[in-house]
Amino acid sequence: MPPKILLYTHPDCAYSGALKEELDGKGTVYEEVDLALNPEAWAEVEHHSGGDRITPVLVENGKATVGYYGVG
Numbered sequence: 001m002p003p004k005i006l007l008y009t010h011p012d013c014a015y016s017g018a019l020k021e022e023l024d025g026k027g028t029v030y031e032e033v034d035l036a037l038n039p040e041a042w043a044e045v046e047h048h049s050g051g052d053r054i055t056p057v058l059v060e061n062g063k064a065t066v067g068y069y070g071v072g
Contacts, residue, residue, distance in 0.1 A: 005030035008045050008057040012036075015068035016056040022070075030058075 007023070007030045009016035023030055033041045035055065048057050048064035058065045 004060075006033060006059040007031070008033045008035060008041060008048075008055055008059075010035045010055045013055045018070070019056045019058065019068040 005023075005028065007016075007020065009020065009032055011034065020032070033044075035041055035045065042053055045053060045055065045057050048059060049066045052066070054066055056068055
């Protein structure tokens with residue numbers, strides 16, 4: 001079973017869109033949490049980011065990556 005991947009995004013964040021495009025291009029399966037539609041999830045983002053309201057936040061196997069840095 002592949003790991004569960006959560007992606008916290010916001011429609012006003014270009015980096016969220018770029019990361020989604022990269023993940024989709026790789027065929028990565030993930031669950032998206034759109035913070036505009038689910039504002040209560042900001043608390044989860046703040047937990048993973050050390051208190052910041054920033055997107056995107058990618059959580060895989062409990063490990064969070066905050067921000068988007070492009071294809072490496």
